[in-house]
Structures are given as C-alpha cells and as structure tokens.
Amino acid sequence: MIEMHDLVVEYGHRRVLCINNVKLKKGEIVTIIGQNGAGKSTLQKCLTGLTEYKGAILVDGKSLKELPSRLRAQKIVYLPQAQSSPVMQVATLVSHGRFPYLGYSHTLREEDRRIVEEAMKATHVDLLKDRFLDELSLGERQRAFLAMVIATESDYLLLDEPATYLDLMSQHELMQILLSLKRQGKGIVLINHDLPVSFSMSDQLILLDHGEVLQSGTPEDFLAHQDHLREVFHVGMKKIEDPHLLYQYVIIQ
C-alpha cells in the first residue's frame, strides 16, 4: 500500500498540493480526476520522488525517501504525460524497463528477454520492435512506452493520461491491459480526463481541486453524492445498465 500523510508541495511560496491522508492499495485502479492545474501530476510526481515534498509517503510501510533508487524503481514506475523521444529502437526502450533488475552492464537475461517480448506483444509493438522511436506515430510511440512500463513488473504503475494519442480500439485495449494488471495484484494510479472511462474502470476516484482532496470514494459513492462533481465539472454522471455499452457511466447535464 502507498500511504500519504500530511503531504504538502510548494513551488516558491505557492502551495499546489495539500493532502492529509490518502491510501493507494495494490489490486486497485485509482483514478485522480480534477480540472487542469488541480495538482494531479504533482501528486504522481511526489510518489516517484521527482518532486520535493513535506510530510510522509510510505510504500509498503517504508518511507519513500529512504528507499534505495533501484528498489524504488522495482516498486513504482511512472509514465509522465509527455515523453521526450530518445533515438533508439522500440525493443531497446522496452528493455530499459528491466534495468532496475540488472547489473551495471544491463545485460538482459533469458527471463528479461521473455518479459520484454511479452510486454511488446501486449501493446502490439512487437512488429515495430526494430523501428526507431522518432519514426513512429505518436500513438505507436505511446504504446512502446506503455510496453516499457509493463516490462518493469513494478508493484505500482503511475500513468499520467496514458490513453493520449491512442485510437479508440487501442484505448479500449489499454484499459483491458490495466484491468488485467490489476487482477494480477498491481496498484494502478491513473490520471484521466475522460469521466465515463474513469468511472467505469476505477475502484476508487480521487477528486482534486486546488491541490486538495475535495472527495474520494468509489464510483458508486460519487454517483450518490454528485455536488462536488457538479461544482468542479458542471456536469453529473449516470450509470446505465446495458451490456451493449462499452462504458456503463455516461455524462449528464
């Protein structure tokens, strides 16, 4: 479990995140929702140690700040919203996901090669494995980065708008992959602006507003208490029980 206690992030004198008590469990998908600038990415960056913070973050009972970097990388992987595109082939990028488990020479073992191949198959970049990243479409590149994330086999996956650039079918496939990783016991922390997808996929939602948790709970909790949702997004949500619908939740006026 990841626990955050009295977490505060300030840029200069500006406080952008102030969170009292949030828990993220393994085997759950938690989606952080909120307007632009609400502090969603800052929250994820704190969990990777990329941002200075006050307060405590515990990962499986141990302080994040005291975890050796290699162990931290085995536990938590972070895919930011926009990645630079290093000049390398897809297979090389995906193999970087195994670095936290390898010695300084970064020589892949048989087992690592198998994991890399499987990760590439899962996101359908196996046929692109010899292509260079800067020659790929944005969606193909995003799928390559997702394969790298999967190859880490980390306990917690922090993904900032991972469906960006993906076509409709690839978005749906990504959600199925995330559900399957959750069933394997991974803790998944998403940022997603698509409310119907977020409500349909998530075990828990965290609504951030001006850096503070305005509401948290299950999608059903949010459905039952929609005041904050309406305050922030000026819309409500409705659940429709129809097996033909891809996502059971829809936005209403």
Ligand SMILES: Nc1ncnc2c1ncn2[C@@H]1O[C@H](COP(=O)(O)OP(=O)(O)OP(=O)(O)O)[C@@H](O)[C@H]1O
């Ligand atoms: N490096 C930085 N220096 C100063 N202010 C920053 C920095 N990074 C983020 N901020 C500010 O912190 C606040 C929260 O930013 P953050 O990126 O966490 O928002 P977000 O909820 O992820 O937004 P979006 O949905 O637009 O991605 C914003 O007001 C932003 O301008």
